[in-house]
Amino acid sequence: MELQTNAALIIIDQQQGILEPRLGRRNNPQAEERMLDLLGEWRSSGRPVIHVQHLSRSPDSVFWPGQSGVEFQPRFLPQDSEWLIQKQVPDAFCSTGLEARLREARIGQLIIVGVATHNSVESTARTAGNLGFDTWVAEDACFTFDKADYFGTPRSAEEVHGMSLGNLHGEYATVTGSAQILAAG
Template identity: 60%
Template sequence: MTAIASNAALLIIDMQNGINHPRLGPRNNPEAELRMAELLAAWRQSRRPVVHVRHISRDPQSVFWPGQPGCEFQQAFTPQGSEALFEKHVPDAFCNSGLEHWLHQRAIAQLLIVGVITNNSVESTARSAGNLGFDTVVVADACYTFDQRDRQGRLWPAQDVHALALSNLAMDYARVLDSAEVLAMR
């Protein structure tokens, strides 16, 4: 396995208060926040780059509508002064955000992606990262999603949605690892 680079960036996606809104429904990975917090602590201790991504919705009904408590970061994932913050209006953290430029300026070639929603912002961002040539790792147990209905009305459990999204990413875009594997490689 490839080691984790000394300047690998931990990219934390959309860990805002709104993601806990009950209307989003049942989710998987109930310990995902603990895994994210362990990785964040390790990155801070080693002084590796930490990048926080905040979704600023254009939809007034969104849990991430600006100016509302749901748009603010969860306390455990509030950026510290030395950590980068990028805002996005679409699922992909690279789209019109300046993230790619920021990473290239710092010669960061490896990204570890955690956060929410596995099959939305995490998947979209990881696909772009892979397409842009970054060595991309998605940390499976540090991401989660929600139950989802397909176009025919069938309800898919969050764990199945999560597994399929990670399988899609593992085909061409990213390595998919668990947090214990990542921490053992650093």
């Protein structure tokens, strides 16, 4: 496992709305600290950082434009040299131009962190893998929420997180910890 000099860190949906209590119980309480560890390393090494912001189409969403939930959390504000990708669906590649920008910059390796593991993280990582990018997901720098499965059985955030990572690992992405990613740099 080796990080390329231009490996991009993609930070998904670190907006104020994700802290909304109505979203329910979450896992990985240290996820933001792990994201910040990676962000600090990326900034000091000069590797590309890509911030993904969700602009919901649903007025009852925590990410509905025009209210504070859509804004980035202060500690995750993009810097001038960093990319901003705005999306309207979970997948950061869908109708955003992200793939074209990555190809133009000759970036082939992506490190994905953020929220929610089972939603935007998983859909973005699946597309990245399908498009042929060397995709890594930092399991301790992502989190999700308690959610009922299709049959109505309540699942803990830990179960949802684990299943989502299981869906990705080995097929669409390499799932590993942030410490392993930092050590590969």
